[in-house]
Amino acid sequence: MNASVSFSEITLDGRDDKAAVFSFQGQLDEVSSDSVFQKVEEYLAQNTEIQGFLFDFKELEYLNSKSLGFLIDFYRKIGERSGKMVITNSSDNVFDILDLVGVTRVIDTTKTIEEAKLALLDAFHHEE
Numbered sequence: 001m002n003a004s005v006s007f008s009e010i011t012l013d014g015r016d017d018k019a020a021v022f023s024f025q026g027q028l029d030e031v032s033s034d035s036v037f038q039k040v041e042e043y044l045a046q047n048t049e050i051q052g053f054l055f056d057f058k059e060l061e062y063l064n065s066k067s068l069g070f071l072i073d074f075y076r077k078i079g080e081r082s083g084k085m086v087i088t089n090s091s092d093n094v095f096d097i098l099d100l101v102g103v104t105r106v107i108d109t110t111k112t113i114e115e116a117k118l119a120l121l122d123a124f125h126h127e128e
Contacts, residue, residue, distance in 0.1 A: 002026050002027075002032055003024065003025060003026035003027055003028045003029070003032035003033070003060075004024070004025045004026060005023065005024050005025070005036050005039055005040060006022075006023045006025075007020060007022060007023075007039075007043055008020075008021045008023070009021070009050070010054075010117070012052065012117055012120060012121050012124070013117065013121065017051065017052060017124060018052070019050065019052030019053065019054055019117070019120055020043065020047065020050050020052070020053050020054070021054045022040055022043070022053065022055050022056065023056040023058070023059065024036070024055070024056065024059065024060040025059040025060065026060070027060075027062040027063075028062065028063040028064060028067040029062065029063075029064050029067075030064060030066060033064065033066050033070060037074075040074065041074075044074070044077060048081065050083070051081070051082060051124070052083065052084050052086075052120040052123075052124070053078055053083060053084070053085045053086070054086050054088055054113065054116045054117070054120070055071070055074075055085065055086070055087045055088065056088055056089050056113065056116075057087060057088070057089050057090040057091070057094050058088075058089035058091075060090070060091070061091070061093070062093070062094070062097075063094060065101075068097075068098075068101055068103060071087075071103060072106070072107075075107050084108075084120050084123040085107055085108075086107070086108045086109070086110060086116040086119045086120060087103075087109045087116075088109065088110045088112060088113055088115065088116035089110075089111070089112065089113065090109065095109065
């Protein structure tokens with residue numbers, strides 16, 4: 001099965017800050033991960049003013065080790081621009097993979113978009 005990513009932007013409650021939502025679908029495997037994550041890379045490069053990033057895995061069925069490497073790389077790049085990244089809506093299977101390799105100890109993960117938005121707001125509030 002192919003994988004894809006779509007992009008949207010949300011405004012965080014009561015603030016001027018926008019956050020990008022990357023919604024992933026399908027299976028991120030050896031064949032699909034390069035093209036999907038290239039789109040994320042291009043979005044990051046073109047939208048340098050955005051500091052909050054939600055990686056929505058609601059429709060993601062699988063991700064391989066190469067995809068995990070991309071996630072850690074994006075976490076580092078977003079951190080370098082003083083941004084915040086949150087993974088949300090992971091299925092039990094995907095969450096287990098993230099947890100097993102330690103991603104959940106590095107990148108905040110939430111069960112819902114609302115929780116992810118609160119995590120971003122909390123991070124931005126502590127920076128002020």
